[in-house]
Amino acid sequence: MQVLYFAWVRERIGLPREVIDTKAATVAELVAELRAKDARYDAAFGDVSALRVALDQDLAEFDAPLAGVREVAFFPPMTGG
Amino acid sequence: MQVRVQDAAFDAGAELNAFSAEVKGAGAIVSFTGVVRDVAAGLKHMQIEHYPGMTEQAIVKIAGEAVARWSLSDVLVIHRYGDLSPGAPIMMVATAAPHRADAFAAADFLMDYLKSRAPFWKKEVTSKGADWVEAKTADEDALRRWD
Numbered sequence: 001m002q003v004l005y006f007a008w009v010r011e012r013i014g015l016p017r018e019v020i021d022t023k024a025a026t027v028a029e030l031v032a033e034l035r036a037k038d039a040r041y042d043a044a045f046g047d048v049s050a051l052r053v054a055l056d057q058d059l060a061e062f063d064a065p066l067a068g069v070r071e072v073a074f075f076p077p078m079t080g081g
Numbered sequence: 082m083q084v085r086v087q088d089a090a091f092d093a094g095a096e097l098n099a100f101s102a103e104v105k106g107a108g109a110i111v112s113f114t115g116v117v118r119d120v121a122a123g124l125k126h127m128q129i130e131h132y133p134g135m136t137e138q139a140i141v142k143i144a145g146e147a148v149a150r151w152s153l154s155d156v157l158v159i160h161r162y163g164d165l166s167p168g169a170p171i172m173m174v175a176t177a178a179p180h181r182a183d184a185f186a187a188a189d190f191l192m193d194y195l196k197s198r199a200p201f202w203k204k205e206v207t208s209k210g211a212d213w214v215e216a217k218t219a220d221e222d223a224l225r226r227w228d
Contacts, residue, residue, distance in 0.1 A: 004132070006130060006132055006200070006202060007130055007202035007204070007213055008213050054132070054135060054200070057132070057134055057135035057138055057139075058135075058138075059139075059198070073132060073135070073200075075132070075200065075202065076202065076213065076215075076216070077197065077215075077216035078196075078197055078198065078199060078200055078201055078202065078216065079196070079201065079202055079203045079213075079214045079215070079216050080160065080172070080195045080196050080197070080198075080199040080200075080201035080203075081115055081171075081172060081192055081195045081196035081199075081201075
């Protein structure tokens with residue numbers, strides 16, 4: 001699946017998007033996989049309460065299932081307006 | 082409903098005039114323009130990042146909620162991304178309604194939701210460096226007014 005990162009999550013991980021081959025059933029499981037991958041991910045995902053997630057461009061929760069999802073995006077709380 | 086996400090600058094006055102000219106039967110038009118404010122350290126520019134694809138979708142959803150909730154004739158939302166100078170317009174909303182209470186409330190609602198639910202992130206670049214603007218708890222509190 002496509003995994004996208006925005007704002008300081010993108011900066012900490014060092015890339016804007018990547019394709020991840022995963023069997024994670026939920027967002028939280030995907031986060032755990034990513035954190036185990038590399039220290040940069042561990043730093044970015046250290047406090048998930050500071051993060052938001054969107055599944056196929058719709059805001060979701062970290063316990064949401066990933067079945068059928070093609071695009072996951074992680075980012076900090078939004079600051080529009 | 083008109084939603085535009087763009088890097089180009091816009092003329093808020095001209096946009097409001099065009100919006101007003103197109104609206105039929107509205108007795109009230111409210112508009113808000115958000116402008117890049119300067120900061121103590123001296124702002125060089127404000128970088129606005131967004132999530133292409135989701136941004137438009139999220140704004141259309143928020144505007145749709147406003148249309149469902151208040152009696153509105155039309156809604157306009159323009160939001161910029163990219164590098165913006167101090168004093169430059171970042172975004173504007175305009176609402177048209179038969180009566181002013183609906184136009185004011187809908188514009189207020191749109192601003193609260195665009196701030197915290199549309200995927201934009203601001204970074205302030207000053208002479209001392211660059212920092213992401215942090216979301217405020219007051220922004221989340223503001224959303225609860227509409228529950």
